[in-house]
Amino acid sequence: MDLYSRGSATTSHLREEVFSQIQESCKDLKASISDINEQNYSITGRSSPNWKTFGDQYIITLKKENSNTLIEIYYNRIGLHGPYKDFIESFFKTLARHIPLQSGIHYDTVNIKQTALVTNTIANDQFPKMIIPWQKVLTYNFDTKILNFTDTVNEEIDSLTLYPIELGNRLEFKNKKENRTFLVIPIRDISKIESHSEEIGSFRKKNEFVIAVEFRDHADLKSVKFEIEEKHIGFLIEQVNKLMELDNQDYYQSANLQYLTDSNNLQDTDVQFKSLVLASGEEVLWSNLFGLHKVKGAVARVHALTNFRVIDYDLQTHNCGRIFLRDVDDVIVMNQNRRSHSERIGAFTGSGFRYGFSGTTVGTSKGFSETIGDVVFMKDGIPYITFAQISDPSGLARLAKTVKKQLFVEKKPTKIPQIGIKSTCSKCGNLNPNDSSFCNKCGSILE
Numbered sequence: 185m186d187l188y189s190r191g192s193a194t195t196s197h198l199r200e201e202v203f204s205q206i207q208e209s210c211k212d213l214k215a216s217i218s219d220i221n222e223q224n225y226s227i228t229g230r231s232s233p234n235w236k237t238f239g240d241q242y243i244i245t246l247k248k249e250n251s252n253t254l255i256e257i258y259y260n261r262i263g264l265h266g267p268y269k270d271f272i273e274s275f276f277k278t279l280a281r282h283i284p285l286q287s288g289i290h291y292d293t294v295n296i297k298q299t300a301l302v303t304n305t306i307a308n309d310q311f312p313k314m315i316i317p318w319q320k321v322l323t324y325n326f327d328t329k330i331l332n333f334t335d336t337v338n339e340e341i342d343s344l345t346l347y348p349i350e351l352g353n354r355l356e357f358k359n360k361k362e363n364r365t366f367l368v369i370p371i372r373d374i375s376k377i378e379s380h381s382e383e384i385g386s387f388r389k390k391n392e393f394v395i396a397v398e399f400r401d402h403a404d405l406k407s408v409k410f411e412i413e414e415k416h417i418g419f420l421i422e423q424v425n426k427l428m429e430l431d432n433q434d435y436y437q438s439a440n441l442q443y444l445t446d447s448n449n450l451q452d453t454d455v456q457f458k459s460l461v462l463a464s465g466e467e468v469l470w471s472n473l474f475g476l477h478k479v480k481g482a483v484a485r486v487h488a489l490t491n492f493r494v495i496d497y498d499l500q501t502h503n504c505g506r507i508f509l510r511d512v513d514d515v516i517v518m519n520q521n522r523r524s525h526s527e528r529i530g531a532f533t534g535s536g537f538r539y540g541f542s543g544t545t546v547g548t549s550k551g552f553s554e555t556i557g558d559v560v561f562m563k564d565g566i567p568y569i570t571f572a573q574i575s576d577p578s579g580l581a582r583l584a585k586t587v588k589k590q591l592f593v594e595k596k597p598t599k600i601p602q603i604g605i606k607s608t609c610s611k612c613g614n615l616n617p618n619d620s621s622f623c624n625k626c627g628s629i630l631e
Contacts, residue, residue, distance in 0.1 A: 189291065191272035192256045192290050193286075193288070195286055196284070202246055210275075216229045242259045244257045272291070312461050320483040321482070325344070329341070341357045348499075350460055353372065373400045377421055378396055395409070395412065430502055458504045467490060468490050469489045471487065471533075487574075489583070494506065507561060509584065510591075510592035512561050513565075515585055518560060520556070532576075539587050557574070558571065559580050610628070
């Protein structure tokens with residue numbers, strides 16, 4: 185059963201007018217939009233990475249109600265029972281800035297299978313678009329059994345997955361056979377996690393180590409006790425505590441960035457500069473992935489150039505070395521040499537071609553001989569990020585410079601005329617008229 189919290193309100197505006205304002209409200213909330221159905225007036229998406237319950241699904245529908253428009257939003261916070269109002273309240277509060285609402289908000293809880301919502305099954309959009317595919321981010325899976333929970337769980341739960349902060353920072357309890365999630369606990373809502381010994385069983389009781397988690401669900405404090413293999417207990421608690429600390433360090437903090445579009449207009453976007461999440465309008469131009477030892481397909485570290493950022497991201501520590509491309513003063517190629525019979529290091533994407541770049545668009549295919557070297561991104565004379573010993577370093581440096589020139593306007597200091605003040609020559613000390621460019625006495629350039 186998929187329970188959704190539902191909120192509804194009405195407005196005197198027509199559905200056509202309301203529909204566009206709802207899209208703006210979703211953008212204001214930084215909620216992703218995965219599907220817009222203009223014929224049925226429905227919008228589907230997921231809550232943003234900086235929302236407290238990241239990745240939850242919402243569905244918004246518009247219906248005619250006499251001369252008014254009925255706005256309904258359905259919000260699915262998996263596994264936690266009872267109406268969850270936070271996101272719905274924020275949505276209507278944001279929408280009210282765009283259009284007036286005629287009534288208060290009404291809440292209830294519905295089974296999505298019993299409603300007449302126009303929606304498809306949830307697509308593979310569980311996570312926002314990132315610099316690397318989300319499947320390459322390591323998650324941790326454990327066999328488990330829930331021993332006690334504040335709410336009632338009728339279904340059999342036998343699997344626990346820890347999603348790191350790149351994938352929403354949460355614990356998910358599932359049933360393997362049905363591949364369904366029955367309880368989700370966001371890491372930021374956890375107030376305490378600990379292990380202790382407890383008697384398990386009714387016939388032959390024995391002491392087993394269990395994990396106890398206390399967490400906030402809206403205004404309520406809830407708890408759950410569960411078993412996992414004893415050898416994994418210390419690791420799980422350590423990881424959760426690290427992720428709790430990281431979440432408190434504004435991991436999802438964003439900064440506004442202005443760039444030039446293809447039509448030469450200035451466009452604003454917000455970039456979560458500490459994370460792997462791609463901003464609106466951001467695309468990966470080059471990347472070099474470092475595999476995680478003994479874990480096939482998982483990435484331990486990534487070097488990447490996007491049209492907005494230069495990034496050195498460590499998925500084990502979740503730390504991100506970064507610099508905005510607009511702030512890069514120079515890109516230097518160093519330590520070049522030729523290497524024979526080697527795998528290419530780093531891969532360009534096709535996105536580079538829209539900036540007039542034609543480099544070596546290859547990944548790991550082997551070549552007989554190639555140039556490798558270091559690419560250093562500089563600011564104020566200081567190396568900020570270095571991509572060491574990569575293939576085609578000159579091509580990458582050229583691409584970075586080209587993109588910066590095309591997307592970001594150079595900020596030049598503005599000279600303010602100083603009426604009545606004469607310019608002093610730094611060479612000979614002569615006083616010159618304030619609009620002079622050269623010294624009238626020695627001919628030196630006036631600064």
